[in-house]
Amino acid sequence: xxxxxxxxxxxxxxxxxxxxxxxxxxxxxxxxxxxxxxxxxxxxxxxxxxxxxxxxxxxxxxxxxxxxxxxxxxxxxxxxxxxxxxxxxxxxxxxxxx
Amino acid sequence: xxxxxxxxxxxxxxxxxxxxxxxxxxxxxxxxxxxxxxxxxxxxxxxxxxxxxxxxxxxxxxxxxxxxxxxxxxxxxxxxxxxxxxxxxxxxxxxxxxxxxxxxxxxxxxxxxxxxxxxxxxxxxxx
Amino acid sequence: xxxxxxxxxxxxxxxxxxxxxxxxxxxxxxxxxxxxxxxxxxxxxxxxxxxxxxxxxxxxxxxxxxxxxxxxxxxxxxxxxxxxxxxxxxxxxxxxxxxxxxxxxxxxxxxxxxxxxxxxxxxxxxxxxxxxxxxxxxxxxxxxxxxxxxxxxxxxxxxxxxxxxxxxxxxxxxxxxxxxxxxxxxxxxxxxxxxxxxxxxxxxxxxxxxxxxxxxxxxxxxxxxxxxxxxxxxxxxxxxxxxxxxxxxxxxxxxxxxxxxxxxxxxxxxxxxxxxxxxxxxxxxxxxxxxxxxxxxxxxxxxxxxxxxxxxxxxxxxxxxxxxxxxxxxxxxxxxxxxxxxxxxxxxxxxxxxxxxxxxxxxxxxxxxxxxxxxxxxxxxxxxxxxxxxxxxxxxxxxxxxxxxxxxxxxxxxxxxxxxxxxxxxxxxxxxxxxxxxxxxxxxxxxxxxxxxxxxxxxxxxxxxxxxxxxxxxxxxxxxxxxxxxxxxxxxxxxxxxxxxxxxxxxxxxxxxxxxxxxxxxxxxxxxxxxxxxxxxxxxxxxxxxxxxxxxxxxx
Numbered sequence: 127x128x129x130x131x132x133x134x135x136x137x138x139x140x141x142x143x144x145x146x147x148x149x150x151x152x153x154x155x156x157x158x159x160x161x162x163x164x165x166x167x168x169x170x171x172x173x174x175x176x177x178x179x180x181x182x183x184x185x186x187x188x189x190x191x192x193x194x195x196x197x198x199x200x201x202x203x204x205x206x207x208x209x210x211x212x213x214x215x216x217x218x219x220x221x222x223x224x
Numbered sequence: 225x226x227x228x229x230x231x232x233x234x235x236x237x238x239x240x241x242x243x244x245x246x247x248x249x250x251x252x253x254x255x256x257x258x259x260x261x262x263x264x265x266x267x268x269x270x271x272x273x274x275x276x277x278x279x280x281x282x283x284x285x286x287x288x289x290x291x292x293x294x295x296x297x298x299x300x301x302x303x304x305x306x307x308x309x310x311x312x313x314x315x316x317x318x319x320x321x322x323x324x325x326x327x328x329x330x331x332x333x334x335x336x337x338x339x340x341x342x343x344x345x346x347x348x349x350x351x
Numbered sequence: 352x353x354x355x356x357x358x359x360x361x362x363x364x365x366x367x368x369x370x371x372x373x374x375x376x377x378x379x380x381x382x383x384x385x386x387x388x389x390x391x392x393x394x395x396x397x398x399x400x401x402x403x404x405x406x407x408x409x410x411x412x413x414x415x416x417x418x419x420x421x422x423x424x425x426x427x428x429x430x431x432x433x434x435x436x437x438x439x440x441x442x443x444x445x446x447x448x449x450x451x452x453x454x455x456x457x458x459x460x461x462x463x464x465x466x467x468x469x470x471x472x473x474x475x476x477x478x479x480x481x482x483x484x485x486x487x488x489x490x491x492x493x494x495x496x497x498x499x500x501x502x503x504x505x506x507x508x509x510x511x512x513x514x515x516x517x518x519x520x521x522x523x524x525x526x527x528x529x530x531x532x533x534x535x536x537x538x539x540x541x542x543x544x545x546x547x548x549x550x551x552x553x554x555x556x557x558x559x560x561x562x563x564x565x566x567x568x569x570x571x572x573x574x575x576x577x578x579x580x581x582x583x584x585x586x587x588x589x590x591x592x593x594x595x596x597x598x599x600x601x602x603x604x605x606x607x608x609x610x611x612x613x614x615x616x617x618x619x620x621x622x623x624x625x626x627x628x629x630x631x632x633x634x635x636x637x638x639x640x641x642x643x644x645x646x647x648x649x650x651x652x653x654x655x656x657x658x659x660x661x662x663x664x665x666x667x668x669x670x671x672x673x674x675x676x677x678x679x680x681x682x683x684x685x686x687x688x689x690x691x692x693x694x695x696x697x698x699x700x701x702x703x704x705x706x707x708x709x710x711x712x713x714x715x716x717x718x719x720x721x722x723x724x725x726x727x728x729x730x731x732x733x734x735x736x737x738x739x740x741x742x743x744x745x746x747x748x749x750x751x752x753x754x755x756x757x758x759x760x761x762x763x764x765x766x767x768x769x770x771x772x773x774x775x776x777x778x779x780x781x782x783x784x785x786x787x788x789x790x791x792x793x794x795x796x797x798x799x800x801x802x803x804x805x806x807x808x809x810x811x812x813x814x815x816x817x818x819x820x821x822x823x824x825x826x827x828x829x830x831x832x833x834x835x836x837x838x839x840x841x842x843x844x845x846x847x848x849x850x851x852x853x854x855x856x857x858x859x860x861x862x863x864x865x866x867x868x869x870x871x872x873x874x875x876x877x878x879x880x881x882x883x884x885x886x887x888x889x890x891x892x893x894x895x896x897x898x899x900x901x902x903x904x905x906x907x
Contacts, residue, residue: 142449144403185384185398195745203827205766208775209400213767215695215777217494218446219401230556252589252620272389272472274512281509285623299386301373304395308508324381331372338362344577348630 131168132167135159135199136178146209146220146222148177149187157220160198160209165189225322228293229303229314231333234326237315239291247274249310252282259287265315268296277309284310300328304335308342352413353498353642353717355463363460367465370394371453393511394471394480395466396452399770405444405452406469407459411479411497411521412440412721412728416708419719421462423704434704436697438687438761438812439518440478440721441469445768448687467505472513474504478520480528481722484643485684485730487676491523491540495639496549496576499632500538503577510584514591515599517584518556521549525841530723532564532843533557533815535601536580541570548572553583553613554605557809561845562602563608567617575621575646578628582620586613631746631812646716648679649733656734659741668794669752674737677730683737685715685729686722686750687744688759692784695777696762697725706747714740723812724761726754757799757866758784761812765805765822766829772805774822774829775855779803782859787866796866799880802837815839815880818865819846820858831858833865835892836884847889849896861896868895878905 133195136149147155148162153174156162165171171189178187190206192199201207228235243265243273244258250266258264264283266276276294283292294306306314316324336342355363370390377387391397395406407422414422426434429451430444442857447455458773459465469476479493480486495837500519504510510517522529523540531537548570555564571579576702585603590608592598605613659666674782687707690696699707707727710720714736720728732740744750753759760783763769765776780803787793802816806823813819819834830852837846853861866880872891875881884892 139398141384144398144447144449145401182380182384204829205400207822208766212401213445213777214700214775215767215781216431216433271386272512273593274472274509275589275593277509277561278510281585282620282623285627299382301369301386301390302511304513305508323383324376328376330379331369338358338365338506340502341361341507343358344499344503344632344635345627346629346631348634 130176131171132202133164133166133193134171134189135162135164135192136171136175136187137162137190137206138184141183141185147184150187153177155181155184159192159201159206160195162192162199164192164194164199181217225318226315227318227331228252229316231307231334232315233330234321243293245295246279248273248279250279252279254273255282256286258283261290263291263293264288265295266316268294268298271297271299271302271346277305280306280310300332301322303329303332307335308339352415353410353494353639359463359502360460362864363463363465363467365766366394366465366506367453367456370456374449374453382445389471389512392471393468394452394456395469396447396449397470397770399445399768399826400766400772402446402769403449404726404768405447405454405455405466406437407442407444407464407466408469408476409440409442409464409492409721410501411483412481412723413483413494414719415717416692416711416719418462418464419704419708419711421458423701423708425455425458426701428458433698433700435695436699436721436725436727438723438725438763438810439469439476440481440723441476442721443764445764450840460884470516471511472515473746474507474513474517474519477504478518478529478534478723480522480524481720481728482524482528482675482684482730483684483720484645485677486524486526487678488526489524489678491542491547493521493523493529493538493540494643495636495793496538496540496573497521498639498642499577499636500580502635503581503632509588511637512582513588514593515596517587517601519580527839527841527843528722530812530815530843531555531837532841533561533812533839534564535584538566538576543570543572543656546572549576551579551583554598554602554610555843556602557812557814558600558670559597559807560603560606561809561814562606563843563845564602565605567610567614574630574633575625578625578741579621582617582624585620585624586616586771590616620856646718646731648731650681651733651735653681653734656737659738663738664680665752666738669741669750670737672752672756672825673754674795681734683732683734685732685737685740686754687727687729687754689726689749690753690759690784691748691751692788693781696780699727701748703747706743707749710740710743724759726759753793755793755798755800756800757796759800760784761800761802761816763804763811765803765811769805771808772822773807773824774805774831776803776805776811776820776822779820779822779831779855779858783862786859788861790863791851792870795876796870797876797879800839801862812839813837814845815843816846817879817884818862820862823852825852829855831855831862833896835865835889836881838881849889849893851897864895865892868892
């Protein structure tokens with residue numbers, strides 16, 4: 127039996143800057159995970175991924191698990207936690223821009 | 225429909241006759257028997273499948289002197305590789321020809337320039 | 352060292368122009384991302400976790416001071432002020448933006464450098480012994496052959512879309528410092544009946560299925576070397592598996608078909624290919640050799656060195672670990688450690704790059720090397736200059752005396768940067784180095800190579816670490832497996848897995864237990880970790896790693 131669907135966000139990297147981006151509820155690309163749209167329905171998530179993948183200015187869009195937090199979506203897996211912050215050895219990436 | 229690319233740019237298909245079609249997984253040990261053929265087309269199912277380049281090279285080394293066409297998903301950036309490996313021309317889909325128009329292919333028509341391979345294979349100077 | 356001729360220069364400029372066009376065509380939609388991806392990879396440009404990453408080739412690890420200065424300039428102008436030296440003798444920039452990459456490549460071309468074939472399913476940057484041309488145990492300088500292979504493999508029309516990547520390493524010394532038996536092709540230079548040539552080893556590699564390379568041909572004379580290597584790659588291009596990327600490397604092809612079958616196919620292909628080489632390659636090799644003649648060594652006293660060695664314990668500690676024997680006994684090979692405890696292995700700031708470049712000018716006959724162990728080498732330093740050199744290193748945070756010791760760790764970028772990684776490597780390396788620095792045990796422990804990879808692809812060479820650490824994702828949590836007894840030298844051995852892995856916060860204590868077990872079990876201070884492991888086997892180390900349950904309960 128297929129596993130029940132868990133809420134997802136759409137994420138990718140920007141073509142020009144290369145940084146991590148997320149699809150927002152307004153179908154724009156945002157830099158902060160907390161501004162991303164969280165899709166609780168599978169159909170809707172897949173449909174927004176298909177839409178997002180057509181954008182020539184993003185690379186490698188995919189769906190990934192997230193949970194609703196106080197300030198918007200939060201990552202489930204540690205990989206996504208690193209993607210929303212930056213490397214642990216230098217204060218570079220998103221964590222440096224906050 | 226398809227578009228034929230040669231050094232001069234896009235041309236309509238002017239070949240009349242029978243192609244011998246080879247897939248990219250052709251066993252190289254079988255190539256010798258085709259050396260006398262008039263025209264061979266090697267399929268490129270995906271541009272990332274580089275077997276066709278080596279098949280072309282082996283065909284030429286086996287004595288094949290007929291027309292040799294790379295057929296399928298070959299991108300403009302691979303034109304020089306195709307020519308250097310022994311192909312005479314490339315055949316691409318209309319969709320690809322629209323997305324990568326003639327000037328992008330002509331940009332690689334200088335495939336004889338800047339060629340390390342040609343350079344390391346030159347004859348030894350008299351000694 | 353090698354300097355570009357007009358052909359090389361024009362080629363690299365042309366490639367920059369082509370890539371600039373490809374970037375523009377990606378942005379305007381002529382190229383899909385699927386089509387652009389292999390093209391950018393062919394030019395060293397990856398898209399990683401947080402940003403693009405540009406991998407710049409340092410062919411066979413050899414670089415001059417002006418090139419090093421340019422790497423520093425690029426780090427400052429287009430990146431975040433630093434670069435990362437890798438296990439393949441390359442340098443990586445972690446933060447370039449796509450529209451800037453053509454300008455970076457142009458800046459590299461200005462000093463005779465490029466990023467060509469540092470990625471993608473092609474013949475990668477050729478690596479070599481980082482002590483080449485200097486080591487006391489060297490019989491033949493590998494760099495001229497490596498340069499010839501670089502030229503032959505660059506833009507090779509048949510080999511830009513191979514089943515998978517293809518790595519070639521060359522050595523000419525009795526001690527293998529280039530890990531040639533863990534490469535797709537390893538070339539070991541030798542002589543037979545007065546003819547120069549090489550043993551060709553094939554099918555080594557780490558990654559998911561680690562294998563030690565096998566001898567494909569005991570002796571290939573130089574005149575046949577390029578056609579022989581070409582025949583090997585040609586056979587594999589058609590025979591290698593394209594249905595599964597984990598089975599595509601030549602090591603699997605050799606494993607599935609057997610070395611004898613591969614050898615027969617190569618020999619047959621060789622007879623077809625050999626006549627297409629006209630013979631100029633041997634003249635080119637002779638010309639290339641002229642670029643690698645040894646510098647004119649100074650003949651002067653080494654008293655300054657002896658005095659410093661006797662009177663300055665800090666200098667002595669550094670000299671004992673970071674100097675290697677040079678073929679000229681008044682000279683030393685200097686390893687500049689990029690492994691200060693707590694720092695990221697292999698990272699150098701722009702200022703550090705400039706200071707190393709200047710040291711090479713002042714004391715090093717204008718030569719630097721990048722080692723696969725992620726350090727920088729000054730291959731030719733007169734011993735009398737070592738105290739002055741050491742003083743400059745100290746002032747630039749580059750005087751860490753740990754070459755070959757437990758804190759001289761190889762670590763891949765891991766999940767701090769790499770899109771393929773399954774766990775982090777860098778913080779584990781930082782943690783181990785910091786811990787043993789606190790314990791002040793490092794010199795007591797002696798020679799011990801720890802190598803850490805953040806995924807199964809093994810860029811951190813963990814299989815050939817005396818202690819190897821592999822970071823995995825176990826049910827959404829970082830988990831680290833340990834292997835023991837690996838060896839990346841002329842006696843290459845793949846390490847043995849100890850058992851279940853350790854969580855992120857358990858891995859450093861686990862390494863500490865391992866090392867204590869070694870210190871307790873060794874015969875004397877002369878017996879290295881690797882020797883002790885070979886003598887004792889896994890048991891005492893396993894016991895230290897996985898203490899019996901009740902002890903754990905008591906401790907808790």
